[in-house]
Amino acid sequence: MTKLKQYILHFILVASFLAVVSCTDEQSVLPVAEGTPLTVTAEIGTTDSPSTRVVALNSYDRSDFIAGDGINVVCSRNGVQLASSGYTLNAAATAWAVTTGSPGLGFLPATTCRASFPVAYDGIRADQSAADGSAFLRSNYLLTPEVSVSGAEVNFTGDNAFGHGNVKLTLKFQGSGGVSLPAFSSITLQASGLRTGDATKVETIYPFRPDTGQHSWCAVIYPRAADTDITVTVMDEYSVTYKVVLRCAMQKSTSYTYTLKLRNDILVPVGNAEIEAWDLKVRHTGGFD
Structure with missing residues (x-):
């Protein structure tokens, strides 16, 4: 467990003079150790319950993520990108795992994370007519808000779920x-x-x-x-x-x-x-x- 020293100064204001009367050395403990691998959860924002979503449309127009989908997660502090990694939804569509070849993300204090889909989105395609819907899907940009990281989990769900950018x-x-x-x-x-x-x-x-x-x-x-x-x-x-x-x-x-x-x-x-x-x-x- 990583520990940070925190010094607390006690002040007394007397007759317009400010005096330092004591300085104590206390221990502040981070919720998790720095570098602890982050667990990612993600969903596409909707008011529908999972049982009423249009699964048939998922081949080209996501109402929910499906097995094999990949997202890119970026970790930042004060607007400066610190790290990024890909995550892939497993075959059972129950959990996100670090994409093969990606470094994964570890916990860093005072950071935020944001995720996007599809990975390496490069704009809206002129020709979206491919019969399998792949060109349409490549144009369908999804993005989350910035999510504060306070522990070993980052949840792109609820109000922080993916939304359509186009x-x-x-x-x-x-x-x-x-x-x-x-x-x-x-x-x-x-x-x-x-x-x-x-x-x-x-x-x-x-x-x-x-x-x-x-x-x-x-x-x-x-x-x-x-x-x-x-x-x-x-x-x-x-x-x-x-x-x-x-x-x-x-x-x-x-x-x-x-x-x-x-x-x-x-x-x-x-x-x-x-x-x-x-x-x-x-x-x-x-x-x-």
């Missing part, structure tokens, strides 16, 4: 008058700062189709926190092109769903945009602009 955009397509939709050969999204937040640069994203049996696509976009016109361009199997412009506020950790109907060879927004906190199931609606 925005989710979902497009649902419908046919008109009972006519089925043709197959789509390509879909693109374009807007200023769609991937990086740049105020003037028009950027493109190719969205991901989670279910080939549904006319629904989704993409991770940048949290610009500004009303932004997003141009959706669809080309069908007959090389016919359809376009529509959607207004999106692009607020961090928010999920926007737009339903678009193919009517008279044009795309028409149906009703209001569905807007929800990405990590919650309670929904509210808002206008397109």
Whole structure:
């Protein structure tokens, strides 16, 4: 057990004079020895109980961590990074172990830890259309608050759980008058700062189709926190092109769903945009602009 010496000075204020009357040598004991390996727990913030989370979506859009997921944990003091290490969720999805090849983290007094997912996140991908959802997932940045370390455990749970750092955009397509939709050969999204937040640069994203049996696509976009016109361009199997412009506020950790109907060879927004906190199931609606 590491011990630090703590000196306590006793003062007496008499007639505007400050006098030191004694100095005692007391022992202050740290809760754990410096360097003790940290135990990490982590979850993705949600109001849902584990039994009601949408496990089927975990392959591309995490509602909870799954076995084999890796996170990066950074330890800092006064804003200065001291150490970092990877942690991996075990095969039973019950505990986080130091990732092979990582040093692990040990207890240091007066420090904080912060964790991120995925490991080595390098920004929102332009092409998120990979059939396995891997490019979407690589774009889906999750981050925790700074958590104070007071013992041999650091818990990224509850109010300190992982939260979504970006925005989710979902497009649902419908046919008109009972006519089925043709197959789509390509879909693109374009807007200023769609991937990086740049105020003037028009950027493109190719969205991901989670279910080939549904006319629904989704993409991770940048949290610009500004009303932004997003141009959706669809080309069908007959090389016919359809376009529509959607207004999106692009607020961090928010999920926007737009339903678009193919009517008279044009795309028409149906009703209001569905807007929800990405990590919650309670929904509210808002206008397109």
